[in-house]
Amino acid sequence: MSNILTIADAERILWELSDLEPETATSERRSQIREALDYLTKQADYHIFGICADTTQEALQSLLRYASHFRYELPENNDLTAITDGVYLKYNPRNRRYYLDNYKGAYRGVLLSLHNDFTDGYSGTHGHFPLDLF
Secondary structure (H helix, E strand, O other), X not given: OOOOOOHHHHHXXXXXXXXXXXXXXXXXXXXXXXXXHHHXXXXXXXXXXXXXXXXXXXXXXXXXXXXXXXXOOOOOOOOOOOOOOOEEEEEEOOOOEEEEEEOOOOOOEEEEEEEOOOOOXXXXXXXXEXXXXX
16 A cells, blocks of 8 residues: 555545454455554544443453554543443543443444544544454
């Protein structure tokens, strides 16, 4: 893939490669997703993470990897309920708050919502991406 992406290129890549099954999430496709996400996240002011996982622990591990990659620190004490039969975890780095609920859907992965403080920046929601992308 080229080092020079446009917003349209990155959006197309993410649209085509979202909701991959684990067996089709090859290292090449993962690399394309990471490159497109890295490009688009630089066009936005902040991000909100939404994670669909089997357990609270799995969601937190995935969030930690994504947050670390995008240089966000997580609060040390999260006091989240341990759920073991499907969870949706949302994290807003701006206010450092979590939202956790049961999730009965089939999707597993990370949604990344990109936001801008002004109208001239990039905003959009993309995913689901592999829990272990980073």
